[in-house]
Every structure is written in structure tokens, then in C-alpha cells.
Ligand code: PLP
């Protein structure tokens with residue numbers, strides 16, 4: 204078990220920097236325009252150079268931009284947290300930088316060096332410090348984007364690229380905060396197929412999920428669970444979050460086969476649970492197995508750890524516990540958020556302080 208420690212000091216300077224325009228208690232996962240964004244550009248075969256900060260706002264782009272015409276774009280999602288020790292920190296930001304590099308290879312874009320990525324996200328958060336919510340009220344969501352911004356008519360890589368980062372304060376991803384969510388298994392639609400782009404954060408992976416997700420929401424569900432496109436039997440992901448279930452004390456999660464996004468929260472949960480002495484199995488998780496599990500949850504930067512109250516597939520509905528979060532789910536949630544808030548020791552060295560002066 205991880206040791207709890209009490210914070211011995213708070214950094215009043217950073218606390219004072221919170222703006223008083225925002226109602227921190229009503230944050231949802233939605234866009235609030237902030238002050239400053241970061242932008243840098245490069246040509247296809249040139250090296251990336253550090254960019255600059257500028258006021259948050261619209262930008263102009265060619266109608267023939269690769270990203271607009273052929274979806275040559277990637278995004279990342281990270282959070283900056285205000286902690287019990289008065290610091291503002293990222294959670295494993297190097298992993299986001301590396302995932303964006305793998306995505307850039309897949310979409311034939313010039314990968315942004317990790318040093319430029321980290322410098323960019325640090326600068327944007329430091330420039331928008333007053334938008335980082337108080338501890339426990341949410342986080343500053345950081346959205347790096349990499350796109351083919353130069354004009355191209357044939358289906359080919361764009362001649363030039365833009366890397367930009369903007370931020371916005373956010374609260375819970377799912378309506379209803381951290382209460383258990385009801386999910387629907389999609390029997391008609393898939394998110395990704397073998398050999399496709401499901402394993403990277405390509406912008407084009409997300410629009411096809413909007414219609415199935417909207418339909419599920421109209422029917423009273425929070426989100427859709429996607430099955431694999433080959434056998435239609437194994438769980439892949441929950442919309443934009445990874446899936447876990449617990450059966451007889453063992454934690455199961457779909458293995459990374461190239462069609463699932465390798466979530467940083469997923470990886471952290473695996474490491475935490477194993478550190479706690481729990482067996483964790485990365486394998487094929489059939490819908491049938493999951494629907495007979497003892498607990499289930501989904502996880503991601505936006506979703507954190509969201510307990511699943513029920514899973515519906517056709518006429519069958521599996522309810523977990525009595526619809527309230529299970530004890531293992533709750534414990535993992537407390538540990539991961541405790542590390543992020545610095546109310547629990549960061550024994551894995553996952554936090555990365557944002558330099559603020
Ligand atoms: N799966 C998909 C499709 C996602 O978009 C996300 C969000 O980034 C995740 C899983 C969770 O990944 P992470 O924990 O790195 O945020």
C-alpha cells in the first residue's frame with residue numbers, strides 16, 4: 204500500500220493566482236477559452252524549432268490544408284493539477300509526447316521532439332496559471348494538436364505542419380460526476396480495425412464514434428463500449444477510455460493489439476495494482492466475461508477512473524454491485540487521484556512539476 208503523507212506547506216503564491224471569474228464548483232468537461240496558447244510550425248523535412256506563446260484565439264489555415272481535407276492530424280489530452288503541496292504538476296507528460304511521436308510516424312507527419320513538446324505544455328500552463336482549478340475541483344486540461352496545415356490536393360502528406368497547445372479548465376467527463384455509469388455495447392459499429400489507426404490518437408478516429416455515442420446517450424446510456432471488428436466478441440474500449448474489469452480478485456484489461464489506444468491511465472493502473480500485490484491480466488476480454496465480472500470501470504485522462512454501474516448488450520443487462528462503485532475501483536481511484544494531488548507519495552516518480560517562474 205502507498206503511504207499517505209500530510210502536506211506540510213502550501214504555496215500561497217500559486218493559490219493567489221486563481222482567477223475569480225470561474226465558478227470552480229460547476230466545472231464540466233467543456234471548453235472555457237483561456238488566455239494564451241502556443242504555436243510552432245515546420246516544413247515537411249525541416250527540424251521543429253521552439254514556438255511562441257500568443258493570445259488564445261482563431262487562426263487562419265489554407266482551405267487545402269492536409270488536416271481539413273484528409274484528416275492528417277493528431278491530438279493529445281493531458282491535465283495539470285494543483286496539488287496539496289501548492290505545486291502545479293503534470294502526470295507522466297513524457298508518455299503523451301512519445302505517444303504523439305508514434306502517431307506522427309503512423310500519419311506520416313514530422314514527430315515533435317519530446318523536449319519541444321514538454322517545453323510547450325509547460326509554457327502554456329505557466330502562462331494560464333490562474334485557470335488551474337483549486338485542488339479537488341478539477342484540472343487544467345491541456346490539448347496538444349499536431350496537424351498537416353500546409354495545402355495539398357492529392358492524397359499525400361502536407362508540405363508543412365503546425366504544433367499547437369491550448370488549455371481549458373475542466374471538471375468530470377461523464378455527466379453525474381464520479382457516480383457509476385451505464386454503458387451500451389455497440390453491436391453495429393466499431394471504432395478501429397486491425398492495421399488501421401486505432402492505436403494512435405488520430406483525430407479521424409473520433410468523428411465516426413459520435414453518431415453511435417449520441418444514439419446511446421438518447422437511449423439513457425453514458426457511452427458505448429466497442430467490440431473488436433474481427434470476431435465482434437471482445438471488448439476494446441469505452442468511447443475515449445480504456446476498459447478494466449475485476450473477477451475473483453484478478454484485474455483484467457483488453458490487451459494492446461494495435462486497435463486499442465495505449466492509455467497512460469491504463470498503464471498507470473496496471474502498475475499501481477501490481478504494486479498493491481494484485482494480479483493483472485492483459486488479454487482478450489469477451490463481453491460475456493466482462494458481463495459476469497464483479498466490478499468494472501473505464502479510465503483515461505478525461506474519464507479518470509469512472510466506475511461502471513451496468514453494461515447492456517441487446518436484451519441482456521449486467522449490473523455491477525448495486526450500481527455503486529466497487530471497493531477495488533474506489534481504492535484505485537483514491538490512489539491515482541491521491542498521487543495526482545500529492546496527498547499520497549509519488550513512489551513511481553510520475554509527477555512533473557510545471558516551472559512557474
Ligand atoms: N482510449 C481512447 C480512444 C482515448 O481517446 C483515450 C484518451 O486519451 C484513452 C483511451 C485513455 O488514454 P489516456 O489514459 O492516456 O488518457
Ligand code: COI
Pocket residue numbers: 279280281443503504505506
Ligand atoms: C482524454 O482522456 O484526454 C481524451 O482524449 C478523451 C477525449 C475527450 C477525447
